[in-house]
Amino acid sequence: MMVPNDAIVGEIISCKDCSSEYEVAEISNGNVLLKPAEQVGEDWGE
């Protein structure tokens, strides 16, 4: 999975193949830890 160089903790990364979304949980010594992103909620929006 490609993570942009300027990604920061909290950013959402999408898998190009399956569109699954992951959130950047930690960046340490060039290693990026991802966790599954929250699913869209009924109260989400603008």
Add this chain to the structure above:
Amino acid sequence: MKVSITFDRLRWEEKALSDAAEAAGLEATLIDSKGLIFEIPKKNEELGDVVLQRCISHYRSSLLTLTLEGAGLKVINSYAVAETCSNKLATSIALANAGVPTPRTFLALTSEAAGEAAEKLGFPLVLKPFTGSWGRMVTVVRDRGTLQSLMEYKEELANPQEQHMYYLQEYVKRPPRDIRAIVAGDSIVACVHRIAPPGEWRTNVARGATSKAFKPDKELHEMILKAARAVGGGILGVDAMEPDSGYLVHEVNNTVEFKGAQSAVGTDIPAQLIKYVAQVARR
């Protein structure tokens, strides 16, 4: 001056706002609200002069804003504004009471009453959830049979507000586009047409609508600012339509997304929004 930007889903907008704040010489901190805990009463210790609330979840945003205001912090937008904008009925009431032209709207508290309201509105009509965004569950209802089916589906929902109560609005004949104005305080920062994609009547960018720069005339300019004031003001996305009968404001958004608008206008939207944030912090 320190600005905290709280989020729960970091989008292009929040990063752009943070960059704009730094460029303006402010100390900006992006804070993931999902990891925050507060003992009540919260003390205003580390979140700075002003908080720009950018959570995508209404309830998370609302409770966080309530807590931060309780600690004496300035939050953009305020709890009162967020509550008005996040409930379509509250928005309609605020617009109507301020004399802002808005589509004819009914509240019905049972499915039987919704049928009566539909007769008064006539078909087609638009059925909307009270909360939610991006055009989700917003439906054109073209006849009584379809309304009956939708009501049966709604009765199966888990959310009591959406299960038994109805927000019905007139279907406004308009070009396949609407108007999105991004407002900060007393200024319109940017204004665009949102053009619905083929086969879609909704004009949400989240539904594939495209944006094109648009300059409002004097009447619409004043109407947009009046709508923003009607809900309490702040950083807002005011949505309007342009039927033959004249402009109508149909929605005001509390956590406005502006990536689509930014692609269509030359104005640096995040820089202008941060300028307003700094003004609020100095008050």
